[in-house]
Amino acid sequence: MFRRTMILWGLVGMVCLLGTGSGAADVVRYDGHRVVRVQVGSEAQRDLLMSLTDDVWRDDVVAGEIDARLTPEQFEQFATSGLSYSVMIEDMQPLVEAQRARPIGRGTWDAYMDYDEILAYLDTLVVLRPDLASLFVVGQTIEGRDMVGIRITGPGAGAKPGILYEGGIHAREWITPPVVLYTADQLVRNYDTDPEIHELVDRCEWFLVPVFNVDGYIYTWTDQRMWRKNRRDNPGTSCDGVDLNRNWGAGWGGGGSSGDPCDETYRGTAAFSEPETAAMRDFILAHPNIVTFQDIHSYSQLLMWPYGYKSNLPPDQDLYHYMGTTMVAIIQSIHGKSFTPGPVYSTIYPASGVSIDWTYEAAGIISFTYELRDTGQYGFLLPPDQILPSCEEIFPTLIFQADYLSSAVRIEFPDGLPTYVEPDGDTTLRINITAGAEDVDTDGATLCVRTVSGGAFTPYAIPFVGGDEFLATFPARPCGDDTEYYIVALGTGGGAVSSPGGAPDDFYSAPVGTPDVVFSDDMETNQGWTVGAPDDDATTGIWNRMDPEYTEAQPEDDHTPTGTMCWVTDGRAGSSLGTYDVDGGKTTLFSPVLDLSGALEASISYWRWYDNDKGSSPNADVFVVDISNDGGSNWENVETVGPSGPGTSGGWFYHEFVVADYVTPTANVVVRFIASDEGDGSIVEAAVDDFSAYTFECEGLPGDMNCDGDLNGFDIDPFVLVIGGAPPYSDYYTAYPGCNHMLADCNGDGLLNGFDIDAFIALLD
Numbered sequence: 035m036f037r038r039t040m041i042l043w044g045l046v047g048m049v050c051l052l053g054t055g056s057g058a059a060d061v062v063r064y065d066g067h068r069v070v071r072v073q074v075g076s077e078a079q080r081d082l083l084m085s086l087t088d089d090v091w092r093d094d095v096v097a098g099e100i101d102a103r104l105t106p107e108q109f110e111q112f113a114t115s116g117l118s119y120s121v122m123i124e125d126m127q128p129l130v131e132a133q134r135a136r137p138i139g140r141g142t143w144d145a146y147m148d149y150d151e152i153l154a155y156l157d158t159l160v161v162l163r164p165d166l167a168s169l170f171v172v173g174q175t176i177e178g179r180d181m182v183g184i185r186i187t188g189p190g191a192g193a194k195p196g197i198l199y200e201g202g203i204h205a206r207e208w209i210t211p212p213v214v215l216y217t218a219d220q221l222v223r224n225y226d227t228d229p230e231i232h233e234l235v236d237r238c239e240w241f242l243v244p245v246f247n248v249d250g251y252i253y254t255w256t257d258q259r260m261w262r263k264n265r266r267d268n269p270g271t272s273c274d275g276v277d278l279n280r281n282w283g284a285g286w287g288g289g290g291s292s293g294d295p296c297d298e299t300y301r302g303t304a305a306f307s308e309p310e311t312a313a314m315r316d317f318i319l320a321h322p323n324i325v326t327f328q329d330i331h332s333y334s335q336l337l338m339w340p341y342g343y344k345s346n347l348p349p350d351q352d353l354y355h356y357m358g359t360t361m362v363a364i365i366q367s368i369h370g371k372s373f374t375p376g377p378v379y380s381t382i383y384p385a386s387g388v389s390i391d392w393t394y395e396a397a398g399i400i401s402f403t404y405e406l407r408d409t410g411q412y413g414f415l416l417p418p419d420q421i422l423p424s425c426e427e428i429f430p431t432l433i434f435q436a437d438y439l440s441s442a443v444r445i446e447f448p449d450g451l452p453t454y455v456e457p458d459g460d461t462t463l464r465i466n467i468t469a470g471a472e473d474v475d476t477d478g479a480t481l482c483v484r485t486v487s488g489g490a491f492t493p494y495a496i497p498f499v500g501g502d503e504f505l506a507t508f509p510a511r512p513c514g515d516d517t518e519y520y521i522v523a524l525g526t527g528g529g530a531v532s533s534p535g536g537a538p539d540d541f542y543s544a545p546v547g548t549p550d551v552v553f554s555d556d557m558e559t560n561q562g563w564t565v566g567a568p569d570d571d572a573t574t575g576i577w578n579r580m581d582p583e584y585t586e587a588q589p590e591d592d593h594t595p596t597g598t599m600c601w602v603t604d605g606r607a608g609s610s611l612g613t614y615d616v617d618g619g620k621t622t623l624f625s626p627v628l629d630l631s632g633a634l635e636a637s638i639s640y641w642r643w644y645d646n647d648k649g650s651s652p653n654a655d656v657f658v659v660d661i662s663n664d665g666g667s668n669w670e671n672v673e674t675v676g677p678s679g680p681g682t683s684g685g686w687f688y689h690e691f692v693v694a695d696y697v698t699p700t701a702n703v704v705v706r707f708i709a710s711d712e713g714d715g716s717i718v719e720a721a722v723d724d725f726s727a728y729t730f731e732c733e734g735l736p737g738d739m740n741c742d743g744d745l746n747g748f749d750i751d752p753f754v755l756v757i758g759g760a761p762p763y764s765d766y767y768t769a770y771p772g773c774n775h776m777l778a779d780c781n782g783d784g785l786l787n788g789f790d791i792d793a794f795i796a797l798l799d
Contacts, residue, residue, distance in 0.1 A: 062258045064126035066106040069413055073118040074098050086112045089260060090298060091413050092334060095383035101410055103260065122410045129415035130259050133208060143216065143422040146208050148255045152244050155215060156184050159222045165189075166235060167222055173313020175249045176266050181313060183243035186221050188236035195440035195471050196324035198399075199432065200243040200314070203278050203389070205250030205261045206414045207332040209406050209424055214244040214330060216425035217432055230535065234433065238440050239323065247278055247310060260414070264308055268295040276302040279329070280387040281311045284395045285343025288386030301387050314389075318397050325471070326439045327393045327401040328432065333413050334382065335373045336405035337362055337431075340394045342378035342385035348394065351377075357438060358402070361431040363680060368427035370678025371407065372647070378403060400439055404428065441470040442529025445521055452508075453637075453690070454730060455517040455544045459510030465521060466502045472525025474502075480522045481506040482538065485546075487518065491538055496521070516543045545635045545692075547730025547774075552636070553628055554726045556594045557601055562626030571619030572711065575603040575718065583607035586684075587615060587645040588719035593686045600723035602643075603709050611648060616718040620710035627665060628727045630699035631762055635730045638705060639690035643721035644675050647683050655718050657681075658708040659689075663697035666704050670696045686723070699762070703727075736780050737797040741773040745797050753778055753794055756786060 069091060074080045075098060083100060084090075086108055092101035101122060104112055112119075123129065133146055147155065160167045166188060172181040187194060199217060201210030221240060224231045245251045249265040263275025273296035280291040286305035287293075294300060306312040318324060339354040341347075348354060358375035365373050378385055382405070390401035407416055407424050416424070438444065446466045455461045463481070467474050479496035496506040508517060520537035524530055534540040555561045557579060565577045581598040582605035584590030592600035601623055604614040630636040644657040656676040660669040672691055681687045693699050709720035737745050739752035755766040756778040763775045778786055780793035 060257065062260075064103075064130055064259070067126040068104050068106075068109050068121055069101055069123035069126065069410075070104060070109075070112070070119045071122050071410060072100045072102060074100050079117060082115055083112075083117060086115065088296075092410065093383055094334070096381060101413060122413065123415070126415060129412060129417070132417055133259075133415060134255075135418065142219075143212065143425060145418050146421070147211070147215075149245060149248060149252050152211060152215060153182060156182065156218070156244070159184060159218055163222045163225065166225060167218070170241070172243060172317045173309060175247075175310055176264055176308065177249045179248045179252075181243065181246065181248055181310065183241055184218050186218060186235060186240040186242070187238065188225070188232070190236055193323045194237060194239040196239045196241060196321050197326055197436045197440070198241045198243075198318070198321075198324050199328040199330065200246045201330040202245035202251050203247050203329060204331060205247045205254045205263070206259065207406075208254070208414065209332045209416045209421065210330045211244040211251070212421050213404075213406065213425050213428050214242050216422075217429055218242045218244075220429055230433065230437075234436055234440070238436060240436075241317075241321070241324070246314070250275070262298050263300065264310055266302070266308065268300075271295045273300075276300055276308050278308060278310055279331075279389055280385070281306060281308050282315070282387050282389050282392040284388070284391035285341070285386040288343045288384075290342065290383055290385035291387050299385075305387065311389075315392070318393060318399070322397075324397070324399055326435055327390065327397075327399045328404065328435075329389045329401070330404045330406065330428075332406040332416065333408055333410070334405040335371060335407060335409050336381055336403075337365075337373050337375045338378045338381050338390075338403045338405070340377065340391050340401065342388040342391050345379050345384075347377060350400065353400070357400075357435060361434060364431050364434060365427045366680050368430065369423050370682065371427055372683055400435075402435070437535070439470070441531050442472040442525030442527065443470050443474050443523050443531050444468045445523050445531060445533040447533075451542055452544050454549055455508050455511075455546050456548060457511060457546055459508065461508040463506040463508070465496065465504045465506060465523075467504055467523045468502050470525070470529075470531075472527040472529050475524040475526050478522075478524025479504045479506075481508070481519060482522060483509060483517060483519045485511050485517055487516070491518075491520070493522075511546060516545050518543045545730050547635065549728045549730055552630060552727045552729060553626065554728075555724075556597050557592065557599045557723050557725075558594070558597050563601065564624045565622070567620075567622040567624075567706075567708075569620075570622050572616050572621040572709075573618035574614055575616030575709070575711070576621045577601055577623040577707075577709075578604055580605045582721065585611050585719070587611060587648045587717050589643050589684070589686070589721055592721075593641040593643075593723040597723075600721050601707075602721040603719050605721075612717050616709050616711045616720070618711060620708055623707040623722065624666070625705040625725065627701075628703040628705075629701040630693060630703050630727065630729065631701040636693040636699045636703075636727065637690060637729075638693060638725075638727045639688065640705075640725040641686050641688055641723045642675070642681075642707070643684060643686055643719070643723075644681055644709075645684040645719045646676055646716060647678070648717040655710055655712050655716055657720050658710075660706050660708070661693065661696050662704045662706075663693075663700040663702060665702040666706075669706070672696055672705070684719075736777055736782070737794050739773065739777055740770055741777075747798070749798070757788070757790060 072083050087102040087104055089103040167184055167186050170183050170185050199214050201214040221235055225235050247264055250261055253261050263277050266276045277299045280299050280301040283305040291301040292299045302308055306315055337358050362373040362375050390403050393399040393401040448466055449464050452461055476498040481494045481496050482491040484491045496504045499505050518541045520541045521533045579601050582589050582602045585607050603616050606614045608614045646655045654677050656674050658674050659672045661672050662669050676682045707722050711718045739749040752770050756775045766775055780790045
């Protein structure tokens with residue numbers, strides 16, 4: 035029935051576009067319309083702006099900014115108002131036309147789809163995998179259209195955790211339907227090739243509604259591109275429409291909504307007065323298995339959670355904060371876009387009667403609101419070439435939250451994972467296992483360990499301590515390969531969860547030994563660092579050891595909790611953000627020479643700060659860390675931070691690496707840090723603190739030279755390789771990688787020489 039209805043409406047839309055009725059001749063144009071960002075410092079300024087515009091795009095109460103559309107006539111009055119502003123969009127009409135464009139040979143995600151095209155694509159997915167996908171109808175709109183979604187799930191009987199996403203609740207937010215549609219596309223098309231997607235499709239029941247506000251979305255294509263609300267005919271007024279995201283029951287009628295039918299946030303005559311919101315309410319109540327709900331909007335690059343109608347933090351604030359910060363990090367890791375997480379009320383503005391408050395309060399669903407790209411350069415008129423990147427950066431966050439909230443139980447490591455494992459069996463790992471879709475089986479936690487890479491894992495029961503806490507203990511073992519391990523936890527319903535998720539193919543790893551610090555520097559004194567390479571050419575922002583002064587781009591404090599000093603690119607604040615940042619080229623900081631010769635497994639760690647995204651030009655600069663084992667004659671890259679992505683917007687980040695992964699440890703190891711400015715308009719600041727170099731001393735069995743845990747004749751040849759050899763004992767380590775040459779010190783005097791021979795023979799006897 036709904037397909038016939040949509041075909042009819044599609045024909046009506048085609049007629050309209052061809053010029054009949056409210057068609058091409060009556061389509062609203064936006065020639066010369068500007069979008070301005072206004073700084074609003076008082077209610078009087080806010081009221082003045084509202085008297086000059088009838089279309090607010092973004093009202094960020096927290097930042098004191100309002101983005102508003104102004105006609106040419108309105109702008110003439112606005113320009114004399116005395117309000118402080120900047121122009122975000124000079125002329126909207128070219129952007130509107132670009133969004134409507136239909137290039138020949140376009141791909142699926144190269145252009146925006148009208149509603150008929152969205153329905154046709156949903157049909158395509160069902161035809162492609164009828165065993166996984168089917169269409170469903172949430173309900174009908176105010177104009178009688180079907181609200182169509184796609185249900186995706188794999189084989190398996192019984193109730194499954196439900197996942198509900200919807201886009202297009204505000205009609206003009208065109209980027210939101212593609213993100214929902216892309217999610218459906220990836221679940222269907224990658225089911226047979228992506229093990230994670232396969233498992234999640236089988237585990238969960240997915241409900242994806244690309245367009246919630248169907249009438250309004252169609253209206254943005256046929257009549258008025260900037261239409262926001264539904265198409266309710268409000269009696270006694272010339273203003274149509276209700277804001278469907280102010281019409282839900284939680285906090286309905288409160289702040290951040292309007293009782294004026296002409297206002298864009300008009301809440302309607304009562305909670306759930308609109309058939310669209312009432313239908314979605316009833317759908318949710320009819321599916322108590324739903325564990326997470328996503329209401330996807332644009333724009334502002336935010337990821338938000340309840341509440342919108344009050345300033346109180348939700349009871350699940352810790353969960354929301356963990357998930358929100360994790361998801362914005364995932365987003366940034368894809369294309370470098372920074373999203374801000376937090377509750378709606380304090381992150382953007384108070385908003386009453388919104389969907390995520392009701393789904394959280396009334397239905398107990400963990401609910402999020404996304405505000406997608408961008409931050410105002412294009413706003414609602416995001417160019418088509420940003421459709422696919424937007425989909426790509428949001429999709430993995432949806433997968434993360436679906437996995438996290440539908441898991442039988444959840445595994446977390448409050449103290450982190452061990453960086454090494456003691457040979458004597460004293461290494462423990464604190465684990466928090468919390469209920470998810472099932473309660474926790476307190477007898478069902480297991481540590482799976484192997485000590486020979488590629489071998490079999492051995493299970494060890496993890497004792498339950500109390501509350502959510504379990505404590506795993508690693509078995510004692512001699513030196514050899516790294517300890518490889520993973521964790522398995524069970525729910526009371528029999529559901530099993532592993533960490534990492536791909537275990538046993540994926541696993542954690544830690545070297546065996548006791549760390550021996552070779553060099554440690556908190557930068558409070560200069561322990562031999564030097565600045566300046568022959569080809570350095572930066573004119574400002576030269577590396578300097580100092581207590582930095584705060585700017586938006588550089589730290590106010592060093593990383594060491596009890597210290598004040600760090601190496602920083604100048605570090606003075608100056609009169610503006612760019613006064614003392616890196617300009618004109620590069621500046622290089624060199625560590626002291628480190629003696630890591632003969633190390634079993636040498637590692638280096640440091641904390642770094644880097645910021646390149648506060649300037650006016652696109653990020654083009656990188657922060658480079660290199661290592662040399664010949665005093666600086668030759669270099670290997672350890673990491674390159676940037677030009678975008680995690681760690682390019684300030685903040686202290688920890689990095690640790692194994693030296694042998696890049697160079698052979700020698701007595702002449704040097705690390706260098708290079709900050710550079712390669713483009714006009716960029717602001718570049720960098721800092722380094724708390725640098726350490728350490729090795730692992732292994733307490734294996736003296737004389738067990740082949741590291742097999744036994745003392746026998748098979749240890750004679752490797753013993754001779756060490757006693758008859760010299761540092762760095764290359765022949766020994768080639769034949770017995772992962773072992774420790776100091777196991778040949780059989781008399782325990784700390785030296786390797788002929789006096790160890792008699793002791794070795796005695797051990798063999």
